[in-house]
Amino acid sequence: SQTIHQWPATLVQPVGSPLSLECTVEGTSNPNLYWYRQAAGRGLQLLFYSVGIGQISSEVPQNLSASRPQDRQFILSSKKLLLSDSGFYLCAWSVGRRDTEAFFGQGTRLTVV
């Protein structure tokens, strides 16, 4: 069966520090991968979307970047965090067909102080 791992669950980082959040998927190959951010009490904002290794679509101009070094690994990074980067970050995957559901990780609560 397929599983998705996202870590860490919580993270407190000072302003200006770097960030690296990792997401890995098991049990499937060539998944579509997503990074979303959810501000407190708000909906999900799609940050990055990937259909294959090295193929990253950025949805929102921002202080963040994403990479997909391996087929089932998706990394969200920042060189220098801002206060506004605080939020709940969710990784998700779906099969590379149109009419399929997405499976979410448990999320990372990032607080930038």
Next chain:
Amino acid sequence: SQQGEEDPQALSIQEGENATMNCSYKTSINNLQWYRQNSGRGLVHLILIRSNEREKHSGRLRVTLDTSKKSSSLLITASRAADTASYFCATTGGANSKLTFGKGITLSVRP
């Protein structure tokens, strides 16, 4: 940008009542999906309805889709306190399966 807009933003009902949540979207879609999120957790997929379908059922869930009005509704029948959560609609459209979410509805079911 967000494709779906759910309404109401918050809904409070008594256990046993039905809960109806609505979603409107702006552009043509391949499918519309509903997800549930318990506080501080990841999202869980509930149901998917394709653009050529009008109604779908899954247990106590009933979803309708009206592509002429670009809207969908999620009905939860005989609600339970455990149904308390946030509910999101999401759509895919065009040639890819990129999933775009609305802002969500907070459902509270009072025991």
